[in-house]
Amino acid sequence: MKNKAKSNGLFKRIVGNQMFIPVLAILILVIVNLVKDPSFFVVTWGLNNDGFPVLSGSLISILDNGSELAILAIGMTLVTAASGGQDISVGATIAVAGSAMLRVLCGGNARPETTQAPVIVAFLVACLVGMLCGAFNGALVSVFKIQPMVATLILFTAGRSIAAWINNNELPIVPDPKFAWFAGCIPGIPIPTSVFIAIACIIVIMLVLKFTNLGLYTQAVGINESSSRLNGINPTFIKFLSFVILGLCVAVAALIKVSRISTINYSVIAKDIEMDAILAVALGGNALSGGKFNMWASILGAYIIQFLTTTLYRFKVDSEARPAYKAVVVILLVVSSAPVVRNYFSQLAKQFSSPKKEVA
């Protein structure tokens, strides 16, 4: 009897855990792929066209292509938790930050012979631009109390035009092949650099959350703004800060995106990525209305989305049908990880366990 109650408690704790649904989703995707085609998980060692060794396989592709989304999910989680709303301008601000980076690298020239500035300078400028965009959104949301989705709608609409304007509507091509290393492989290292960049971002945010009060303050503001103010937290600062951090994440994602093709296309770069970033937060079981959050769950959510995309490509789902498949899976995941549904299931678990107790 005691054992039974204990196992029931454990079951409830596992099901009730926020990580349960994301981990379950990964497991299901893994099983589906194992059944359909086990070679999905084969990672092979080969040489790229420059003659350097690289690891390749679907798993590497998922880690590689999921990096931008994972980085964006970090910032989006903070924004969601603090402001109870989402930033829909991240795709457009990636275009702006990427364009600024190319402007510095290529000096406003579409086809320069050499790079005009070191990559690190260009990247720092992009960080500054990304944070400025974030600060613009953050100021509208925190100081002027505009709904986050409405406030970020401004950059969502104008961002890609601004990006084109920064480079005088030219599409600069970076002449230095080394620039492609930020998304591809550095010679001698067989894993794409984007994976390491994502890991670095994850480590930084985890250290920040562990050693500062950022996480606590963000959740406090998201749960109850006025009571957190009464406790000496400045909600305006916290909300503003969350948008600036997202801006920084955008700049890092922009570096990877631009590096992938060594050029930019303002109208299609990072298109619709804001929706995937919001989705990653939701898949992680975080309430989109703000408050408590779990950073690991959001990051896992981002990789689930990439896992799903890669799986759909792998299964050669029809072009027209692919969004529909994705939508069905996403609806199932989001609904089942919604706090309301999770509560309902834990209630159900309680009901199951109580009659048993009476019998015993």
Add this chain to the structure above:
Amino acid sequence: MKKRVLAMIMASAMVLGLAGCGGSAGSTESAAPAQTETKTEEAAPAGGDLIKVGIINNDPNESGYRTANDKDLKAMFNEANGFDAKFAYSMKNDEQISAAQGFITDGVDYLLLSAADTAGWDSVLQDAQKNGVKVILFDRTIDADPSLYEASIVSDMAKEGQTAVDWLAGQNLSEYNVIHIQGHMGSAAQQGRSGALDAKVAAEANWNIVAQQTADWNAENAQQIVQSVIDAKTPFNVIYAENDDMAKGAVAALDAAGISHGVGKDVVVMGFDCNKWALEELLKQNWNYDGQCNPFQASYISDIIKTLEGGGSISEKTIIMDEKGFDASTITQEDVDNYGI
């Protein structure tokens, strides 16, 4: 201590933020007029025997195609060639229509139009007809009675696809295992360029589609699609990408996986649109084929105007432009300079 550090971070972020408000707002304002405002440029005071032309086009910054298109028109319709030309740019139909009304009031002889939208042009074109203004459409057709315009000069996307597929068939590969990367589904370019390949694959036994996916004109999506085919170890020897950007993404995936591509190599790479950098890839023999989408309509338009001015009539209302396909083994630097956009 922790609090103080956090406060300092926040304070510095706030300072950045204030600067940010100024910076971002400023750029929004300065970017906006360039994008939406209808600009009218006066070319020259109307001379005695100059032909007055009003040209309504989409924003030249829309794409490389449009930039090349605008340059071509400006090079043809100027005083040196006997034209008094006025230009108006907008990507909004209502702004284009009011620009057209302005040109009609100004008493232009010809109205050249690349409409933003297919619908809504009837009444303004009837106005033009009443006032004796002849209308010539270029690049895009509209939903209006053909009697309202003299001619329409357009690209035939299906023919572009057919030219490319015929070229591919001429390569005499023993087997065609094609990765087909499509543009935005439903767009005219996608439908035309996909149609020819689909028909060929259905007709020939040794033509197979290994993967057929839309990358929405996006290089990174194309990269992922090709990556997934490589990861699945499915053999392929042709990449048929419906624009240059997507071909570039596909090639990035090939490079990462150590698969050779180009003339005489393992994989045939095909793209469309003839961007200058893409033609340079052909010149370096990294790609095999690039199909043109011709933005150079000015000479066609000027021929029509000359015919009409000479009292002749146009037999064919719809004129389809010649569009080339470039082969990496025969392309020259001259081609790159002349046809690269």
